Amino acid sequence: MAIPVPAGFKLSGVYCGIKTLGEDPLDLSLITCDRDATAAGVYTTNLVFAAPVGLDRSRTPSQNIRAIIINSGNANACTGERGDRDAARMAELAAATCGAKADQALVLSTGIIGVFMPMEKIEAGVRDAAKLLASDEASLVNAARGMLTTDTTHKLASQSIPLGGRTVQITGMAKGAAMIGPKMATMLGLILTDAVISPADAQKILSIAVEDTFNCISVDGHMSTNDTVLLVASGAAGGQPLAGADLGTFAKALHAVAADLAKAIPLDGEGATHLVTVHVTGCANVDAARQIAKVVSESALVKTAIAGADPNWGRIVSAAGYAGVPFDASRVGLKVNGITLYVKGAPVEFDRVAASKSIRDNRDTTVELSFGEGDARARFWTTDLTAEYVRLNADYTT
Amino acid sequence: MAIPVPAGFKLSGVYCGIKTLGEDPLDLSLITCDRDATAAGVYTTNLVFAAPVGLDRSRTPSQNIRAIIINSGNANACTGERGDRDAARMAELAAATCGAKADQALVLSTGIIGVFMPMEKIEAGVRDAAKLLASDEASLVNAARGMLTTDTTHKLASQSIPLGGRTVQITGMAKGAAMIGPKMATMLGLILTDAVISPADAQKILSIAVEDTFNCISVDGHMSTNDTVLLVASGAAGGQPLAGADLGTFAKALHAVAADLAKAIPLDGEGATHLVTVHVTGCANVDAARQIAKVVSESALVKTAIAGADPNWGRIVSAAGYAGVPFDASRVGLKVNGITLYVKGAPVEFDRVAASKSIRDNRDTTVELSFGEGDARARFWTTDLTAEYVRLNADYTT
Numbered sequence: 073m074a075i076p077v078p079a080g081f082k083l084s085g086v087y088c089g090i091k092t093l094g095e096d097p098l099d100l101s102l103i104t105c106d107r108d109a110t111a112a113g114v115y116t117t118n119l120v121f122a123a124p125v126g127l128d129r130s131r132t133p134s135q136n137i138r139a140i141i142i143n144s145g146n147a148n149a150c151t152g153e154r155g156d157r158d159a160a161r162m163a164e165l166a167a168a169t170c171g172a173k174a175d176q177a178l179v180l181s182t183g184i185i186g187v188f189m190p191m192e193k194i195e196a197g198v199r200d201a202a203k204l205l206a207s208d209e210a211s212l213v214n215a216a217r218g219m220l221t222t223d224t225t226h227k228l229a230s231q232s233i234p235l236g237g238r239t240v241q242i243t244g245m246a247k248g249a250a251m252i253g254p255k256m257a258t259m260l261g262l263i264l265t266d267a268v269i270s271p272a273d274a275q276k277i278l279s280i281a282v283e284d285t286f287n288c289i290s291v292d293g294h295m296s297t298n299d300t301v302l303l304v305a306s307g308a309a310g311g312q313p314l315a316g317a318d319l320g321t322f323a324k325a326l327h328a329v330a331a332d333l334a335k336a337i338p339l340d341g342e343g344a345t346h347l348v349t350v351h352v353t354g355c356a357n358v359d360a361a362r363q364i365a366k367v368v369s370e371s372a373l374v375k376t377a378i379a380g381a382d383p384n385w386g387r388i389v390s391a392a393g394y395a396g397v398p399f400d401a402s403r404v405g406l407k408v409n410g411i412t413l414y415v416k417g418a419p420v421e422f423d424r425v426a427a428s429k430s431i432r433d434n435r436d437t438t439v440e441l442s443f444g445e446g447d448a449r450a451r452f453w454t455t456d457l458t459a460e461y462v463r464l465n466a467d468y469t470t
Numbered sequence: 471m472a473i474p475v476p477a478g479f480k481l482s483g484v485y486c487g488i489k490t491l492g493e494d495p496l497d498l499s500l501i502t503c504d505r506d507a508t509a510a511g512v513y514t515t516n517l518v519f520a521a522p523v524g525l526d527r528s529r530t531p532s533q534n535i536r537a538i539i540i541n542s543g544n545a546n547a548c549t550g551e552r553g554d555r556d557a558a559r560m561a562e563l564a565a566a567t568c569g570a571k572a573d574q575a576l577v578l579s580t581g582i583i584g585v586f587m588p589m590e591k592i593e594a595g596v597r598d599a600a601k602l603l604a605s606d607e608a609s610l611v612n613a614a615r616g617m618l619t620t621d622t623t624h625k626l627a628s629q630s631i632p633l634g635g636r637t638v639q640i641t642g643m644a645k646g647a648a649m650i651g652p653k654m655a656t657m658l659g660l661i662l663t664d665a666v667i668s669p670a671d672a673q674k675i676l677s678i679a680v681e682d683t684f685n686c687i688s689v690d691g692h693m694s695t696n697d698t699v700l701l702v703a704s705g706a707a708g709g710q711p712l713a714g715a716d717l718g719t720f721a722k723a724l725h726a727v728a729a730d731l732a733k734a735i736p737l738d739g740e741g742a743t744h745l746v747t748v749h750v751t752g753c754a755n756v757d758a759a760r761q762i763a764k765v766v767s768e769s770a771l772v773k774t775a776i777a778g779a780d781p782n783w784g785r786i787v788s789a790a791g792y793a794g795v796p797f798d799a800s801r802v803g804l805k806v807n808g809i810t811l812y813v814k815g816a817p818v819e820f821d822r823v824a825a826s827k828s829i830r831d832n833r834d835t836t837v838e839l840s841f842g843e844g845d846a847r848a849r850f851w852t853t854d855l856t857a858e859y860v861r862l863n864a865d866y867t868t
Binding site for chain 1: 550692695787792797817
């Protein structure tokens, strides 16, 4: 199925020599917009954040963005004032390719931290990327490849929605959250749309969508210095800024794109053999549900059990028990892949062979934990934890 | 070096058939006291806690304890009212061996969860254990073995201290915190002393010691349903209840025993090849320091880096950054095994080969993270994370 580029944008992805290892070779992407675009961003809350995060944070929400430059292979994190200057220069180079001003560009970086950006390579890369800018699907794929680090494949998602007689396009790209070697591979997302939307609305709906999607995935629980999701809206679809029901429809479609991208990240987790969806229901409030889902999703014992096709209700229930959320243990229930393992605070007889086979034979595993505290629910996506993950993360020396 | 049994206690350890796997075969330990002993306990804060935890919690602090029964192979967790009755019956059986009343005993259990205790085996085991009760070191070792699950060796520690013309003995035993298969292996500790001490003081100094020792270790971040540390004081050393400077001296020795036992747990962690000591200094308060130490100690990326002998400052610093504790990132410093990797918020040149070799060649790895926020500090012990850990935890089907 073809994935369209939203109107108003051109993209490209090139290799400029930042990466030295054997991943996807593309390491620099350029995206330009033919008019001033609305931009919003959600960023890592890590106190140790990279230079491009600081730059983008200061430039969003806004409505005069013309270019985005993305590089992989170097995160420009822990690089001090020189890192800030390099990020600003990258923005300037990107903006110049479409005749925009230096402060009309955003920057996304991922890769090794504590190493200065190879600015000569970046300059040459931007020159090459500018020549290749186009709106076809191949260019979109190349741009999505330029942000990859340890990902085994690029990640794209899109939605087309009819709004007020027009078709609005939303297309996003992302890279994995897993971190490997010294590269500190970050979760990055860039969602483009041709909708007309105000900066305030863009920021609001992006924040809500990220909270329930990119912030509800866990690969290793490690929040990076560079995590960023941007929404950039060209407005090329025309019409008045989205409002009311149209804004709601758009928000829903944006959520779907963010969810598709977010799910693709654990699915491509390092060494992962299962995508685990953790549903938590019956909590007093959403924060409580999300906290339990997060703790279960990050439990090494839960994750290794799933890698081993072990329907280990004890690990799941006890992980919930230390999440710091009060609940009545005698009302807890648990299903794995639809098989009931635990009812009203006690294990029940189940077919262990069938349950184990169900985990082993399916890449998708569903964990449903229910509580008797209220109506709030949450959903997390995570991976299993395999020996291959450890091998990938241990067998590297800085 | 011989480890003495504190005066007033007799111990034994036997096999009664609870365990079926190939671990240390002993699975039931009995400890009796020839007079009413002071007892204090610190317990798991997991909302899903085992029957013996509920029983012990209701019986400590107190001063009439005569027996402790310990079993491995079955945690008596998630077993409902029948589990409570079984735990009470175990206490009754243990108390009867020394002519005490049913409520004068404490119970420690570890092992598989969600399975009822094999009470016939327990009854037979208590009968056997009662016949073997003795105060020699071999009996102490057998009692320490009876609590083991996946531990590769028993764990003992002791201190002899002169107090008011008498020699007071403190001797403790513990089992590992790692959890494996469906056995939910718990951290258990039992510290015996012949000191005379009030229940309130026993509880107070035990709580303080545990907070800084057993609560400052991390193997997999999973808090079990059964985690318990007990302090039982026979008073057989004689004299008045400890107070003032003597109580302080005793508290210090108790802390040392608790620290030795706590350190032995990650050192014997599943598949671990390194004992990692994480020192956090320069924080605004102890809670902040401890929170950072905990997050760094639990980071899968930090732990895999150490397994791979990778002096990966980026993973360590960025883990600190998401601990939820505010700090000025430009004042952060980091040393690994005494080698400076990071100063004032930026990486510095260091000999990577030497740093990697230092990690590879030593089982002990020291991580020192410094902040510029105050004078508070904390210390955590953790393990590295190896492929062997995952293999142990994944290759089991319930």
